[in-house]
Amino acid sequence: MSPEEPPAAEQLALIRATTRKAKAKPRTWRGAQLAEGLPVARVLVDKGLLHLDQFFDYAVPAAMDADAQPGVRVRVRFGARVVKGRREGGTLHDGFIVERRADSDYAGPLAPLAQVLSAEVVLTPPLLSLCRHVADRYAGALADVVQLAVPPRMARAEKDPSPDPLPAPAAPEPGSWSRYATGPAYLQALARGDTPRAVWLALPGPHWPAELARAIGATLASGRGALAVLPDGRSAARADAALTELLGEGRHVMLTADAGPEERYRRWLAVSRGAVRAVVGTRAAMFAPVADLGLVALWDDGDSSHAEPHAPQPHARDVLLLRAAEERTAFLLGGLTGTVEGAQLVDSGWALPLAAARDQVRAAAPLVRTVGDADQARDAAARAARLPSLAWQVTRDALAHGPVLVQVPRRGYVPRLACDSCRNPARCAACAGPLELRERGGTPSCGWCGRPAADWHCQECGGFRLRAQVVGARRTAEELGRAFPRVPVRTSGRDTVLPSVGAAPALVIATPGAEPVAEGPGYAAALLLDGWALLNRPDLRAGEEALRRWAAASALVRSAGEGGTVLVLAEPTLRPVQALVRWDPAGHAVRELAERAELRFPPVSRMASVSGPAAAVAELLALVRLPPDTDQLGPVPTPAGGERLLLRVPPGSGAALAAALKSGQVARATRGGGDPVAVRLDPTDIG
DNA sequence: AGCACGCCGACT
DNA sequence: GTCGGCGTGCTC
Numbered sequence: 001m002s003p004e005e006p007p008a009a010e011q012l013a014l015i016r017a018t019t020r021k022a023k024a025k026p027r028t029w030r031g032a033q034l035a036e037g038l039p040v041a042r043v044l045v046d047k048g049l050l051h052l053d054q055f056f057d058y059a060v061p062a063a064m065d066a067d068a069q070p071g072v073r074v075r076v077r078f079g080a081r082v083v084k085g086r087r088e089g090g091t092l093h094d095g096f097i098v099e100r101r102a103d104s105d106y107a108g109p110l111a112p113l114a115q116v117l118s119a120e121v122v123l124t125p126p127l128l129s130l131c132r133h134v135a136d137r138y139a140g141a142l143a144d145v146v147q148l149a150v151p152p153r154m155a156r157a158e159k160d161p162s163p164d165p166l167p168a169p170a171a172p173e174p175g176s177w178s179r180y181a182t183g184p185a186y187l188q189a190l191a192r193g194d195t196p197r198a199v200w201l202a203l204p205g206p207h208w209p210a211e212l213a214r215a216i217g218a219t220l221a222s223g224r225g226a227l228a229v230l231p232d233g234r235s236a237a238r239a240d241a242a243l244t245e246l247l248g249e250g251r252h253v254m255l256t257a258d259a260g261p262e263e264r265y266r267r268w269l270a271v272s273r274g275a276v277r278a279v280v281g282t283r284a285a286m287f288a289p290v291a292d293l294g295l296v297a298l299w300d301d302g303d304s305s306h307a308e309p310h311a312p313q314p315h316a317r318d319v320l321l322l323r324a325a326e327e328r329t330a331f332l333l334g335g336l337t338g339t340v341e342g343a344q345l346v347d348s349g350w351a352l353p354l355a356a357a358r359d360q361v362r363a364a365a366p367l368v369r370t371v372g373d374a375d376q377a378r379d380a381a382a383r384a385a386r387l388p389s390l391a392w393q394v395t396r397d398a399l400a401h402g403p404v405l406v407q408v409p410r411r412g413y414v415p416r417l418a419c420d421s422c423r424n425p426a427r428c429a430a431c432a433g434p435l436e437l438r439e440r441g442g443t444p445s446c447g448w449c450g451r452p453a454a455d456w457h458c459q460e461c462g463g464f465r466l467r468a469q470v471v472g473a474r475r476t477a478e479e480l481g482r483a484f485p486r487v488p489v490r491t492s493g494r495d496t497v498l499p500s501v502g503a504a505p506a507l508v509i510a511t512p513g514a515e516p517v518a519e520g521p522g523y524a525a526a527l528l529l530d531g532w533a534l535l536n537r538p539d540l541r542a543g544e545e546a547l548r549r550w551a552a553a554s555a556l557v558r559s560a561g562e563g564g565t566v567l568v569l570a571e572p573t574l575r576p577v578q579a580l581v582r583w584d585p586a587g588h589a590v591r592e593l594a595e596r597a598e599l600r601f602p603p604v605s606r607m608a609s610v611s612g613p614a615a616a617v618a619e620l621l622a623l624v625r626l627p628p629d630t631d632q633l634g635p636v637p638t639p640a641g642g643e644r645l646l647l648r649v650p651p652g653s654g655a656a657l658a659a660a661l662k663s664g665q666v667a668r669a670t671r672g673g674g675d676p677v678a679v680r681l682d683p684t685d686i687g
Numbered sequence: 688a689g690c691a692c693g694c695c696g697a698c699t
Numbered sequence: 700g701t702c703g704g705c706g707t708g709c710t711c
Contacts, residue, residue, distance in 0.1 A: 090710085106711050
């Protein structure tokens, strides 16, 4: 409180007086004893309504004075009305106190806090500030972001005290970081309290979890905290194990969904209370309130699970970038391959590349061979058995030395069709959507508009035979199993994901992302059978994604020096295939970035998608004052029957675009405005 | 979003 | 004359 402000009691009397003048109604809290010092609590009401994205002031009853601190959870009545001088109705809502104040700038009578749910301070000022920034960045409501950032309360977990914090560990040795030219220097910078920012292309092989752990350990050694976000429970568990091996128990927690809500909240509290300084976890851990954060790390940012599905759909990479800036931390974006966003961080000079020299890459990577369409066409055996003879040969040779990984497309991939003679994708004559075959032997139909295409002919070459490219990959894997009857077949996919397999010869059939780690030196070989399925997705990221998935599988294979071989069934001339063969993910990302820049695609521009009923979209558009350099793309009709509009601005205008859209949304909602419009910033799924 | 109040048509 | 249509407006 500043010295010129009158004491709280006087202020409150002032409120009372002005209110009485305005309404001449008695105070609803008349008779209730209020807190003496700061009788007003500013509350974030947990109601995800955009035009209510503001704080509300409540009176603090004296009995709640001590517990009603900023950051605690409260319950308040909201939406009540005054009837004959009494408050009536109003439903109970959860909320958080964000501030205690001497006075309110609200002229009306303040309702009292209904209840302080717990004295535990969970929405700390830095966490609130982060949530505010994320909400602004995504044109979303603060309450929505807070809901993502603060786990639900589990009373039992709150009762238990958190362990005492351990002293900072000694700085770790560089270990396998020595394989990277600037690796040891990066660790040293972390250990002495600097904030180095790097985009790290990890060498294939099993060392990256230990390397991530050492980066965290180095940060802890500087007396600061560290946070690493990984795309799934399996990779988080690997990082967790590496961290336990490096630092022992007690210096870090793993925040993942599979711990269960109570245990998860217990760990979150240990972080929030400052008892634990290091966190590894999945997406939701990006908000973990690590005290004195020194490093944020993100593993494999191309994985789609880093995009939060709940409103306002923040991406872990963006949240961690915001934290790195706001909390002035070091930054480590790691993966076996990179994304265009990562390449852009390097290109802009914000981060430095952290990559190994060519000789280290050659020492770590497997031999990658390709089988393209032309090879397959020449290969009579392939047509009979649906698998090129090179694949049989590689598998037979490798099974003598260890397990063989077979990467097959995910079940449920609807097979897309192509022209049998020219291989161009088969398109719908009415809407140019991709043709699909829903059932074998059935009539192909359009994946977008659903029209059957009984009399299809190719627009490119006039051919009239269709080719179902994906059908059979899984069956091919089954055939492989029958061909090697003495070799056990293990499968790992959506429902049953194997974390690891032994070093003995086996055929391991896995869908992308579910590949088990092979113990010992790794797989003797990998067959990547899903090239066509991966490369033909109608997605801006199809190439990046194909390379990411192939590299993930290939990194589990032993190095070329140890006889490791990868065979990918895809055209060797395609950019991602070449990048895999040469193991040059950095070059691939740089070329993708250049292409995006040329086409002014994200992330070289910033985009927002606005979708909903046509009238509502038009109304919002008329209401917003877009940045002057906004490009408007569309609107185009959506499958839901509405329209979608893309708005594109240069990189520097992203915040202005978000702010404009948010105020437009608020204005529309306030004017009782009709059908809702969905606004998404940097949507991940625009074709 | 709910849930009020508020000024114009068909019913007891 | 009243019941009630859902068109604006507020919620501490």
